[in-house]
Amino acid sequence: MQSAGWVMVRYDQGCSMISTELAEWFNARWFGEMGAIDGQDVAFIADLIAQHRPRNVVEIGCASGMSSCILAALMSSAGGGTLNSFDLMEHYYVNPEKPVGYLLAEAPPHPGVSVTVNRGKTCLDVAGQIDGQIDLCFIDAAHKHPWPLIDTLGVLPLMKPGGIIIHHDLQMFRTAQGNAYANGPKMVLALAPPATRIYPDDASQARGREVMKSRKISHNIFALRVPETRRAFAAQLCEGFYFGWDKQSYQLVPSDFAMRFSTFLEEHYGPYVGQAWAEGVRRYSTPVESPPLPRVGSLPRRILRRISGR
Numbered sequence: 001m002q003s004a005g006w007v008m009v010r011y012d013q014g015c016s017m018i019s020t021e022l023a024e025w026f027n028a029r030w031f032g033e034m035g036a037i038d039g040q041d042v043a044f045i046a047d048l049i050a051q052h053r054p055r056n057v058v059e060i061g062c063a064s065g066m067s068s069c070i071l072a073a074l075m076s077s078a079g080g081g082t083l084n085s086f087d088l089m090e091h092y093y094v095n096p097e098k099p100v101g102y103l104l105a106e107a108p109p110h111p112g113v114s115v116t117v118n119r120g121k122t123c124l125d126v127a128g129q130i131d132g133q134i135d136l137c138f139i140d141a142a143h144k145h146p147w148p149l150i151d152t153l154g155v156l157p158l159m160k161p162g163g164i165i166i167h168h169d170l171q172m173f174r175t176a177q178g179n180a181y182a183n184g185p186k187m188v189l190a191l192a193p194p195a196t197r198i199y200p201d202d203a204s205q206a207r208g209r210e211v212m213k214s215r216k217i218s219h220n221i222f223a224l225r226v227p228e229t230r231r232a233f234a235a236q237l238c239e240g241f242y243f244g245w246d247k248q249s250y251q252l253v254p255s256d257f258a259m260r261f262s263t264f265l266e267e268h269y270g271p272y273v274g275q276a277w278a279e280g281v282r283r284y285s286t287p288v289e290s291p292p293l294p295r296v297g298s299l300p301r302r303i304l305r306r307i308s309g310r
């Protein structure tokens, strides 16, 4: 990418750059409610891309396409490659008049990078779309536990050992508004062996905040380095299925997806992982049967209205 200037981003083995043009492009389009990565997240992703120079990149959760545009521009500066982005929806959830990935039509220049948006698709569709092993996967889709775990296990067999899986929205477990919280990314981090974890360093977070628009929260992103033994890694991660699924997440795991995922897990990881999923589905994915409504007249109308939600 041609640019008038660069913002230096250092990391332990060298340094990467975010061009001032990319920072300006981002600042002109980013706003807090768009559900996208912020400037601090971009600094962390820029570090990882400059360090690992991934050629084959997958994204789960495209939405407006903001993160896809950033990934493409950063990959271009690091040698180019292929970006495949997947999203369950056809339309951008914040503004359904726009298609998923609409920002790619005005993306910053990304020579040497081919970008494909796969709409109406999940992690289970990745294998049918990509060629070769994945060097870097950015997961930023549904955040309620167990979705980030599902997405991680869904791409893990396709990942190159030593490859990088990035998760966004780590801090959503703190959200205090009703059921808006999401424990998914935190659960994945807690289950991953410490040796696999990569955190943003404080310096790169601060640099992101200085030059690119950011939310007030920090350390909202982390990455995992995929070990050589992916099956053993999956066996460690899958224990998360036994722990309480976030409220409402069962509504987002349709039974046909649950069955497909079950077959996928057995096929790639064997019965230990498959059993963890089956037990999670048994415990948490069946909606609790509503108690029978009392006969009209046996309770005051005020209480009847409250329990029937009318």
Ligand SMILES: C[S@@+](CC[C@H](N)C(=O)[O-])C[C@H]1O[C@@H](n2cnc3c(N)ncnc32)[C@H](O)[C@@H]1O
Residues within 6 Å of the ligand: 035, 036, 037, 060, 061, 062, 063, 064, 065, 066, 067, 068, 086, 087, 088, 089, 092, 093, 121, 122, 123, 140, 141, 142, 147
């Ligand atoms: C937070 S937004 C992604 C933001 C985007 N990564 C960015 O930074 O610009 C989450 C997206 O994930 C999608 N999504 C939700 N559940 C999904 C699933 N199971 N598989 C794929 N995409 C999913 C939603 O439709 C939504 O567009």
